[in-house]
Amino acid sequence: MDNPTVRPLPLLTASRMFIRMLAVQASWNYETMLGTGIGFSVEPALRDLPGGRKGDSYHAALARETHYFNAHPYLAAVAVGALARVELDGSLPPAQIERFRIALCGPLGSVGDRLVWAGWLPFTVLVALLAYGLGAGPVVVVTLFLLLYNAGHLGLRAWGLHTGWTHGKRVAGSLATPILRQGPEYLARAVMGLCGLALPLAAARILGHSEMPLATEARKTILGAHALLFLLLAVAALLGLALVKLHGRIDGWRVALLIVVLLALHSVAT
């Protein structure tokens, strides 16, 4: 719920902060992680501190905001908004602002990873694969994916900046919103359903009408024209099952690389 006493962030400042947030990871490193990026994103708001860009408050605040910070890059917008607000309010002493920054890292990281990387991204990718499997062309597949993904991406960043600015030091409560709490669970179910739906259709489109002898024989069975596809998906299921069992010990793409190398060697050697 919005706090009616909060003055809105000026449009020009908000726009500058939003554009800068798109580059929040530009100088990402193992020491300060997102720190410099957060300082870079908050900076337009700090210009409103007493004394402007030449004032001591501005320099002290900017120095604080470039310290170590880590979060999901999209949800870092919540931190950017909230930190801009507490810096401009002057309601917290510097040591408490530092503690507030650190306290934001954990929740903004884990919520963002579950919602975006493990939820929204695979969901939109599978929608694009489903569109491909249903026969869509390059323009439709790419446009559909980019529009869908970025509606969530840019919307999340805009919501984060607004929420952070509106709630300031009380922003933690806004992370309990139903979308952030239950969104990952709903998305996970959608990902599972879409995966089952999209993979056979995409695989069928790639294979087309194979002319391999096995396919000719397979077509004589009850499964007809798609017998080969069913056989391949069964093999894929076995390999997939092995990868699930080996989760954490081996990466799927490394296994794929090994198989592709062996296939390439076989192709050249025969």
Add this chain to the structure above:
Amino acid sequence: MTFTMILGFALLGAFLGLDVVSFPQAMFSRPIVASTLAGTLGGSAGDGLLAGVFLEMMALETLPVGASRYPEWGTASVVGGALYVSRHGDATSALLFAMLGAMITAWVGGWSMYVLRRLNGRWTKRALPALEVGDASVVTWLQMRGLGADLLRGFALTALALTLLVPLTTIAVAHGHGDSATIRAVLVAVAASIAGSAAWKLSHGSKHGPWFFIGGLAIGFALLLRA
């Protein structure tokens, strides 16, 4: 492939490599987009999309989570798409070697991102005195330097990969004698298993998740059998 073509693909690789982490992370760098764009640049969006679908299935398990090291699929997909559309000879053999080239580029790309992050750390450490006094110009300089270095990384990686891989792929495709349909079938099975296991690992813990998967699979097969 001409020098101008390699330059064009390298510029595309630079911007899509930048999108992976640095700016704006709008997923133009996802294989299904990046490879299609490379295909369009090379004269066949459809071929780019086909290569992109394969790479996308393999990239589905890669989560770009903070400090972890992962393959960089942005420039790799440009390389994969470019290798496939510029093929001479059998299309399926070309697809196999394009996938191989893209996966090797993704591996090297992941390593190059690690090097860039170390470099960013060194620059930040050197700038600490200025950061501690809140010097805005240094903050902006660090950000711009990071963006520039990432852009350069993507450009160099794509250009180098194509310069090395185009002749190698041409020779390999010319000498490849594998059965096309078998190669395509194995590639499909591998890609589908990676994508399926990735989705399962990410989401099977959700309530009734496995049932959603089975339901989706049933609908998918029903649609196939009706076709």
